[in-house]
Amino acid sequence: MTGAQAVITSLMRHGITTGFGIPSIHNIPLYEVLRQTPGFQHWIVRHEQAAGFAADGFYRNSGKIAAIFASTGPGNLFTLVPLLESLQTNTPVLLIGSNIATSLFGKTGGALHETPAQLEIIRPLTRFAQRITNPGEIISAIDQAMEMFHGPMRGPAFIEIPHDLFHVPLNVESPAQKLHFQPKQASTGSSVEEALHQIAQSAKPVILVGAAAALAATAVSQLAELLQSPVFTTTSGKGVFPGDHPLALGCISRLGEVQTVLDESDLLISFGARLTEFDTGRFGLRLPAKHIQVVEDSSYAGDRIPSTLVIGEIQSIAQALAQTVERRGPWCNVFEIKTREATRLQALAQESYAALNLLRSLMQRNDVLVNDQSILNYWASAFFQVLEPGTFLYPLGSGTLGYGLPAAIGAACAMRQSGEPRRIICIAGDGGFQYTQHELATLSQYDLPVKILLVNDRSYGVIGFLQRSMFGQMHEVALKNPDFCRVAEAYGIAAMSVESFAELEQKMPAWLNAPGPALLEWRTELKAPWEIGAIPRPAGVTPKAS
Numbered sequence: 340m341t342g343a344q345a346v347i348t349s350l351m352r353h354g355i356t357t358g359f360g361i362p363s364i365h366n367i368p369l370y371e372v373l374r375q376t377p378g379f380q381h382w383i384v385r386h387e388q389a390a391g392f393a394a395d396g397f398y399r400n401s402g403k404i405a406a407i408f409a410s411t412g413p414g415n416l417f418t419l420v421p422l423l424e425s426l427q428t429n430t431p432v433l434l435i436g437s438n439i440a441t442s443l444f445g446k447t448g449g450a451l452h453e454t455p456a457q458l459e460i461i462r463p464l465t466r467f468a469q470r471i472t473n474p475g476e477i478i479s480a481i482d483q484a485m486e487m488f489h490g491p492m493r494g495p496a497f498i499e500i501p502h503d504l505f506h507v508p509l510n511v512e513s514p515a516q517k518l519h520f521q522p523k524q525a526s527t528g529s530s531v532e533e534a535l536h537q538i539a540q541s542a543k544p545v546i547l548v549g550a551a552a553a554l555a556a557t558a559v560s561q562l563a564e565l566l567q568s569p570v571f572t573t574t575s576g577k578g579v580f581p582g583d584h585p586l587a588l589g590c591i592s593r594l595g596e597v598q599t600v601l602d603e604s605d606l607l608i609s610f611g612a613r614l615t616e617f618d619t620g621r622f623g624l625r626l627p628a629k630h631i632q633v634v635e636d637s638s639y640a641g642d643r644i645p646s647t648l649v650i651g652e653i654q655s656i657a658q659a660l661a662q663t664v665e666r667r668g669p670w671c672n673v674f675e676i677k678t679r680e681a682t683r684l685q686a687l688a689q690e691s692y693a694a695l696n697l698l699r700s701l702m703q704r705n706d707v708l709v710n711d712q713s714i715l716n717y718w719a720s721a722f723f724q725v726l727e728p729g730t731f732l733y734p735l736g737s738g739t740l741g742y743g744l745p746a747a748i749g750a751a752c753a754m755r756q757s758g759e760p761r762r763i764i765c766i767a768g769d770g771g772f773q774y775t776q777h778e779l780a781t782l783s784q785y786d787l788p789v790k791i792l793l794v795n796d797r798s799y800g801v802i803g804f805l806q807r808s809m810f811g812q813m814h815e816v817a818l819k820n821p822d823f824c825r826v827a828e829a830y831g832i833a834a835m836s837v838e839s840f841a842e843l844e845q846k847m848p849a850w851l852n853a854p855g856p857a858l859l860e861w862r863t864e865l866k867a868p869w870e871i872g873a874i875p876r877p878a879g880v881t882p883k884a885s
């Protein structure tokens with residue numbers, strides 16, 4: 340077995356049977372093995388950045404790990420932003436990247452793609468990174484990456500392989516049997532006891548659910564129902580608790596009603612939630628006097644927000660709490676709050692809110708909404724109702740533009756491989772879309788049925804809003820754009836454009852139900868949710884006095 344065969348055999352042994360990448364001079368031997376491995380599904384993209392985002396979207400939608408294949412220097416470095424996104428959201432992805440030949444190590448200058456300290460550049464954006472110096476190390480490096488993927492702090496792994504080692508035979512016939520991974524860190528009984536004590540003392544508990552609580556969803560629901568406590572989610576956790584549950588109070592990023600409830604509550608119990616700057620109005624959200632934070636690892640929570648940490652497997656901790664707490668009556672009228680808020684939002688008469696409600700009404704429960712970073716995406720974080728886990732993808736780890744389309748491609752590939760028919764919808768602005776617009780080629784090549792809603796305001800709109808708020812003026816935000824419909828059509832993708840909400844309403848069903856990929860360009864100017872008062876403005880985004 341060669342080094343290249345060891346890589347693919349190890350991946351397959353661990354159930355990693357999907358990869359995104361671009362063949363290159365330095366990793367051709369891997370692609371030769373892939374050619375001979377029909378059980379491995381490889382998807383070619385047009386940029387390594389897209390390979391990284393696609394692997395991220397693939398995992399978030401399916402819970403399955405995908406490999407990213409990239410080559411020495413530029414190829415690997417183009418994955419840096421996706422690795423950052425996956426790192427900050429604990430999303431497992433495995434980058435298999437090459438390096439210059441071992442015979443060229445030790446001296447510098449002139450080697451193709453040579454990159455100073457490649458491993459050291461990438462390592463901080465991973466939770467496991469290893470340089471292979473002997474092909475015999477490949478199998479154990481992939482085993483160690485897998486162990487990290489099953490541990491409490493998951494995220495990206497990088498295995499760097501000098502390209503000559505892909506050809507070198509190993510002294511083993513085939514990798515050992517499947518590994519059995521250590522169970523996740525067990526919780527300490529005293530912390531669960533302490534949590535139970537605080538819950539018993541609390542008269543008005545609220546629950547917050549983050550993405551890391553996905554496996555604990557049933558137990559968290561049981562707990563919420565016993566306590567009759569309202570349940571919020573983070574943006575990443577949307578769908579972990581179904582948005583149409585009678586106790587669901589939506590996403591904390593919308594502040595407003597959230598703050599009112601939190602101010603009244605005396606205890607926050609959060610499960611697998613990271614309280615980010617984006618979700619907390621720049622860390623301005625006031626939390627109840629007590630906060631029990633259930634996480635798998637203390638570094639996931641971070642140390643900006645004080646809490647009583649309960650560390651361990653979230654599902655078993657939630658189960659332990661649900662088995663012990665006593666049933667009680669409601670302290671908060673969730674229905675009334677939701678009705679009041681919906682009336683207030685309707686009165687704002689914003690097409691952004693109406694468009695999201697229209698989209699939701701036309702989508703099935705398990706259809707997937709993948710977000711870029713535009714004004715409509717901020718509205719979606721705050722108000723779009725999500726009904727199932729893994730059906731709302733948002734680049735909260737890095738806040739990067741350009742995530743939407745390639746992550747939607749990853750989700751669509753997961754859907755294609757599982758055979759489960761779902762619609763994958765991507766919302767992006769004209770600015771963000773152009774970061775990874777070239778992935779229309781990937782969509783077209785595989786006929787992946789991603790529906791793109793492109794909101795074209797011919798500007799970096801939200802930045803314009805911030806500039807107006809802070810300085811009363813705008814600068815360098817206006818964009819001269821291509822004709823997006825013609826661009827899509829040039830890639831062989833059906834496209835149409837609408838100029839009004841009435842037209843959007845009329846065309847949306849045909850766009851959503853198109854058999855293959857389809858782009859719907861909505862030419863409009865939407866107000867940012869902070870501008871119109873749908874979300875209170877965080878400190879620092881107050882209108883400039885004229």
Ligand SMILES: Cc1ncc(C[n+]2csc(CCOP(=O)(O)OP(=O)(O)O)c2C)c(N)n1
Pocket residue numbers: 712713714715738739740767768769770771772794796798799800801802
């Ligand atoms: C890589 C990257 N660069 C810059 C930003 C800052 N940024 C956030 S939103 C935004 C404007 C996005 O414009 P567009 O996609 O057209 O959406 P709009 O705000 O107009 O709705 C910018 C530049 C970012 N988030 N990511």
